[in-house]
Amino acid sequence: MNVYKCTLLSNTRLTESSHDLRVLAPEMKDARPGQFVHVKCEGFTLRRPISVCDFDGEILRLVVDRRGAGTDWLTSRAPMTVLDILGPLGRGFSADGNILVVGGGIGTPPLIYAAKSAASADAIVGFRTASAAMLLGDFSEVCGTVQIATDDGTLGAHGRVDTLLEKRLAEHKYDRVLACGPAPMLRACVRVCAGAGVPLEVSLEERMGCGVGACLVCAVKLKDGNGGTYMGRVCKDGPVFRAEEVCFDD
């Protein structure tokens, strides 16, 4: 982990609100699936945490959702812009064996790198609507089967990913499920995977400060294994946690 000056190679729009950035970053050689980088946005006090979508040893791929002025700045950079990137950060997925990745919306990008790194992978991805769907071609390349759900039924199954997940786990065997997406989706994955007896890892999102574990703002309540709880740091102890570690009740 360190701060690197990395050249932006390309910036393409994926959906109405998201961009696909490719950055030359051979220094990030240790970046693992599920880790993230903390990107400086000019004129802002805080960096923006972005999950690693893919990494081939040289080119770091980041899918960025435009959520405010900081990510507006980042997604409007032209190629050859030098970005100030802190990373790789956090604890990633156990991306080995035969896995099923489950993603929702802007939670789908880190699952590309996870699926690619595993021995074999299938995917279930959900989006609000067809025009918000992203990375479907990439999932097809790195996964055996890709199932899609949309909230409004404009693409794939009409409904939520947990319905597809429940069916899939009843018919196929996986070493592990890896999930990233909004909190209600993750809660549903916890319920379904617990019911099916399949280990689950979840990638959490929280507003971050330092990104390295020092400032304690991205707190998440975790189970200590003895009936008690403690506060963990999404940036340092996560963002990926074993589902049974996380208190989802809040």
Added chain:
Amino acid sequence: MTDMRVTLAGVELKNPIVVASGTFGFGHEYAELFDLSELGGICVKGTTVSQRDGNPSPRIAETPSGILNAVGLQNPGVDAFCAEEVPFLRKFDTKIIANISGNTLEEYALLSEKVSAAGVDLIEVNISCPNVKAGGMAFGTDPRSAAAATDAVKRNAGKVPVMTKLSPNVTDITEIARAAESAGADALSLINTLLGMRIDVRTRRPIIRNNTGGLSGPAVLPVAVRMVWQVANAVKVPLLGMGGVASGADAAELMMAGASAVAVGTALFGDPYAAVRVRKELEEFCETNGVAAVRELTGAVRPW
């Protein structure tokens, strides 16, 4: 070569740049990036008598040129701090500044006894945390209770000097500063964060779960400079100035206003090397401007 040494409450710092409490944890994370011995001192995360979970998330919101935070003094408790963190920090050639926060005077006394026995170099008395219900800022907004907390710590600190951390959320900070000084504070640090609030207008919810939080970052620098200047003119004890420092020039400004040393905090979130960079820039400033010893900057402002 500029003489970068400064003295704060009798403690010699190799340079005037320290890191602010709550922004640096206990140093483990930043020690992966640079040698902590580069720093004049480390104000560690605030500690309390018992372990605390802190506030629910979200605990941070960005603001124009700053941030709001409401961590709520999450920490492992003073015994874990003394047993595990002090020995770790002792491995570095830098001064350890413990930050203690009590709910009662008895707690301040107990914390003082424990951290001084653990061998810290300086005790920062936190009477100004805006993010906890009991204690915290309640002690720091009234001169009598500020004096009482300072006195309770001083009486139990043995030879370890005591520095009271002042809240800017008061009508007249010099009144609290004088009260802490007369209760035996060897130094004062200022400013803690300014109480603030942000609302997500789409959801009508405050961004921070605690509703309100403490404002820090470049936005508060002019407030810090003004308050350091006012306090420097009101007391004789040395000051540790902080609030929005992000460059060597910012640090020089706080020193000219009256600070003997300067803490860097929020700037670390944008640049993890900010404290080391500020120290280098301050040294360059001194060299460029013919300042032989950085301590000459303290109080060097020429007011109109």
